[in-house]
Amino acid sequence: MPELPEVEVVRAGLEPAVTGARVEAITVFDQRSLRRHDGPSEDFVDQLTGRTIVSAERRGKFLWLPLAGHGLDAGPQALVVHLGMSGQVLLRDRATDDNLTRIRIELEHVDHGPLRLNFVDQRIFGSMAIDSLAPTVDHPEQLVPSAVAHIARDPLDERFDDRLFYERLSRRNSGIKRALLDQTLISGIGNIYADESLWAARIHYEQSAASLSRAKARLLLAEVRLVLAKALGEGGTSFDAQYVNVNGASGYFSHSLNAYGQQGNPCPRCGTLIVRESFMNRGSHFCPKCQRLR
DNA sequence: AAGTAATCCTGATCGC
DNA sequence: TGCGATCAGGATTACT
Numbered sequence: 001m002p003e004l005p006e007v008e009v010v011r012a013g014l015e016p017a018v019t020g021a022r023v024e025a026i027t028v029f030d031q032r033s034l035r036r037h038d039g040p041s042e043d044f045v046d047q048l049t050g051r052t053i054v055s056a057e058r059r060g061k062f063l064w065l066p067l068a069g070h071g072l073d074a075g076p077q078a079l080v081v082h083l084g085m086s087g088q089v090l091l092r093d094r095a096t097d098d099n100l101t102r103i104r105i106e107l108e109h110v111d112h113g114p115l116r117l118n119f120v121d122q123r124i125f126g127s128m129a130i131d132s133l134a135p136t137v138d139h140p141e142q143l144v145p146s147a148v149a150h151i152a153r154d155p156l157d158e159r160f161d162d163r164l165f166y167e168r169l170s171r172r173n174s175g176i177k178r179a180l181l182d183q184t185l186i187s188g189i190g191n192i193y194a195d196e197s198l199w200a201a202r203i204h205y206e207q208s209a210a211s212l213s214r215a216k217a218r219l220l221l222a223e224v225r226l227v228l229a230k231a232l233g234e235g236g237t238s239f240d241a242q243y244v245n246v247n248g249a250s251g252y253f254s255h256s257l258n259a260y261g262q263q264g265n266p267c268p269r270c271g272t273l274i275v276r277e278s279f280m281n282r283g284s285h286f287c288p289k290c291q292r293l294r
Numbered sequence: 295a296a297g298t299a300a301t302c303c304t305g306a307t308c309g310c
Numbered sequence: 311t312g313c314g315a316t317c318a319g320g321a322t323t324a325c326t
Contacts, residue, residue, distance in 0.1 A: 001319065032303080036321095061320075085303085085319055100305085123303050125320060174297060183321075191319060281299085282319050 002083040004154055004188030005231035007061050010089055015056040017091050018065055018117075021109040022052045033102035033121060036082070036147060037129035047130045048079060048105070057144075060154045060187025063089075064145050066133065076133040080145045081119070087126030090118040103128055154188035155225050156232075166217050172209035177284065179209040180224070189224065192260045193231065195285045197224040199259035204293040205284045211294070230256075259285040 002010075026048055028034065028041040037044050052068040057078075064078040081089060090098055094106065094114045103119040119128055131145035139159060153160045165186060172179050179185055180194045189197070198205055200223035203216065212220070234256070258268050263276035267287035277284045 003320095035302090082320080084321080086305095121303095122305060123318080125303065172296095178297085181320085280319090 001085055001190050001192060002087065003061060003190035003193050003231075004156065004228055005193075007058055007063055007083060007188075008156075008232055009235055010083070011056045011058045011063050014063075014065075014089060014091065014117075017109065017112060017115060018053045018107065019055055020052065021107040021112075021115065023048050023050060023105060024108050024114075025049065025106040027104040028102075029104070030102040030124065032124050033119065033127055034129065036080070036127040038131075044128075044130055047077070053079070053107075059144060059148055059157070060151055060183055061190070062145070062148045062151070062187075064131070064148070066143070067130075076143060077130055078133050078145050080127075080129045080131045080147055082126050084121065084123065084125030084127065086123045087119065087121040090120055092116040092118055151183040151187045152185055155186055155221065156188070156228060160186075162221060165221065166214060169209045169212065169217055170214075174209060175206040176203055176209045176212065176220070177205035178280065181280070186224075188228065191282050192257070193224070193227050195260045196227045196258060198291065199286060200227060202290045204291045205279065205286055207293055259287065261285065 026045045028045065031041050034041055034044055048067075054066040054068050057064050057066065061082065063081040063083075065081070066076065066078045070076060081087075083089075092098070092115070094116050096116065096118075098118045098120050100120050100122050101118045102121050102124065105117040105119070107115040107117065109115055119126075129147065131147050133143040134146055134149060136142045136144050136149070138161075152165075168185055169176075169179060172185075177194050177198060180189050180197065181191070195205070197220060201216070201220040203212070203220060259274055262274040263283075263285055265274055266272065267274055267290060270287065270289050272287055272289040274285055275288050277286075
């Protein structure tokens with residue numbers, strides 16, 4: 001499941017290829033991949049065709065490509081991409097097709113020549129959209145798409161406010177895993193890295209957020225950053241070939257996971273068997289000895 | 295208002 | 311060989 005490290009790998013891979021590239025043509029194979037676009041697919045095609053991509057940006061799990069020039073509403077815009085559960089952005093030559101491609105974007109780059117972006121998404125939880133860019137509340141020089149405005153900065157963002165995070169945690173009555181997955185509190189964390197971070201900090205996923213001491217909250221945030229940075233350094237985590245980086249090579253570090261998907265295997269710290277419980281329509285993996293509910 | 299549940303969505307895989 | 315059941319969970323919407 002693409003989370004912050006996987007999305008960042010995609011962003012970094014796309015950046016040199018799309019910066020300065022012009023959109024020549026678009027084919028929408030499945031309109032459901034435009035669910036978040038405000039308008040029909042013809043509108044998406046009209047607005048994007050002929051535009052030049054300026055850069056590749058990311059916050060949390062959202063990725064966007066700012067566009068040169070202005071839209072009909074006279075404001076700055078971006079192509080916003082969310083990979084959802086199974087989305088991939090594959091950088092190809094003009095002759096390469098991919099199974100389950102929902103949207104295809106043909107680019108012309110001044111240095112790299114003709115390119116093709118295939119937006120592949122089996123489960124169609126991901127999406128593309130043209131969105132307007134607006135200043136962020138805490139740093140008005142920085143623009144983000146309106147669809148991204150409500151989420152918090154991610155923990156690898158240098159402007160992430162640690163103190164604010166601790167304060168909001170201390171006022172939360174729900175379990176800590178719920179809080180970690182709440183993108184308006186801290187963005188970029190999904191099920192895999194939530195379980196991995198909680199294992200590293202030795203916290204039970206249902207421990208109430210407000211009950212954590214400040215020291216424990218600090219430890220958790222530090223472990224979140226370590227887990228994300230480690231995964232990022234290794235190119236993301238991949239399962240069942242659902243996640244593929246921008247060059248089409250599968251991520252490869254799933255074997256390094258300590259808790260996620262490890263039910264029935266011994267905890268790498270104490271040897272107790274890792275347990276999987278159902279929670280929020282997904283799995284929670286933890287060590288029942290290291291991660292006790294207090 | 296804050297917290298939680300429901301909803302969307304499909305193809306690879308498996309057992310029979 | 312075919313077919314139905316199973317499985318994965320991010321973000322948004324709709325509730326309580």
